[in-house]
Amino acid sequence: MIPFTITQAPSTHEAIQAAAAGGRYIAGGTTLIDLMREEVERPDRLIDINALPLKHIRAEGPDLIIGALARMSEVAVHPDTRRLHPVIGEALIEGASPQLRNMASMGGNLLQRVRCPYFRMLDAPCNKRIPGSGCSAIDGLNIGHAILGTSDQCAATHPSDVAVALVALEATMRVQGPQGERTFPVEELYRLPGDTPHLEHTLLPGELIVEIRVPGLSYSRRARYLKVRDRASYEFALIAAAAVIDLDGGVIREARLAVGGAGTRPWRLRAVEQALKGKRLERATLEAAARTAVEGARPLSGNQYKVELLPRTIVRALELAGEIA
Amino acid sequence: MSDDKYWDDARGDVDIASTRALSRRSVLQLAGAVTASTTIPEAFANTTPAAAPTPAAAIAAKVSFSVNGVRHSLELDPRQSLLDVMRERLELTGTKKGCNQGACGACTILVNGKRIVSCLTLAAMHSGAEITTIEGLASNGDLHPVQEAFIKHEGFQCGYCTPGQIISAVGCIAEGHAGSAEEIQFWMSGNICRCGAYPGICAAVADAAGRN
Known part of the structure; x- marks a missing residue:
């Protein structure tokens, strides 16, 4: 690790000032410290934001409010999460390990870096780490990589589970920065890699995630997060799907669907949602709708299986959601 | 090639050149560092330039917490x-360093009653914390019920992951x-056991949970 200083921010205002002057926020640290040890991340000033009053989890009417410093494990078991948006708890519990969930903050979870092996391999080209150096995964080990939203420069998936659920539920995030405060959909936090894979998110310099708001949804209890992976726990998704459905006598009135492990960012599937509208919750119907998810998919040498696995995971997630009374 | 890259994490801020007699662990560290420096191919070593920290570059942070x-x-x-x-400064070596990247759970400790992996957090971030390590579980010479259960059910083989398994349990x-x-x-999947003692570990956790 290269030397750095660390200071405790006593207030949000002072934290933002320190970040505007070039400091990096640290909360749980589970991504950042790991990457600093590998010297993939090389900040010289850390701002410890853990003392800021952003650990709240509460209901505001039908909405669920989650402070950016609330820990994954706390959000997962909170009565308001379980009551208003149980799929958020399910997605959180399917991520990381119990120890890491006790450490990782919600804001940090959304901003975690990719798990492409080449990103942390200093002797391998990686456009995300060194712009213009090339992508080792395109012709290398790419079993876990994306089939949607990729470019010739990068095909790494965003690894967060809970971000998939938040995108399906149309959550918004409030951020504060040197220029003031703004609110936007969590979905818009993420950029596509395009020709600039080193730019991963849309935060402005110094901006701090303050809080996440998940709007109330009348049918949010009929929701499941299905994660397909190489082992039953403590593993990143090969494909994951968050499915939320409004059922009326076996007919889908509305559906919300987002997937992980498939795209270069948490991937909302609006075309599939539209295709499901007014359809019966039956295997053949679901399969036909789910097939549209992989239109335009660009598999690499090692991840063609995802073209099949993605629609199947979607179908199963919808069926599981439909089984909820 | 500098040895600093290979020593940095392991030695903490222990002054190797201090007048204190070398402990068995220090000797092992020295031996390990020499081995590393002679067996890592030069081409690989060159790709990760050691940021050889000098004493002048190290900026001190102050922290105060309670351990056991x-x-x-x-x-x-x-x-x-x-x-x-924990290991190098406080000499509480029960907590083990396995992967040092949050994947194996050998370094699990309790901070304010919650289990965390101590390798992925900076000590400077824990002022005011109440920390429990494996050394703090027994009381008045009596093993903690989870420790007893691990012995009873043989929840280990080599024992390296055991302190982390027990704290995690x-x-x-x-x-x-x-x-x-x-x-x-x-819920124990954050702790890896390379010997594969999982049946014993699970039985021990179930037994200890039942006794609670």
């Missing part, structure tokens, strides 16, 4: 993980996640 009921006020290098401070039981074999497997 004992208060400690320390001045340390901000780079030091909580794990390294204490957290798992306190969280109420030890109700069935399946639940124990899922």
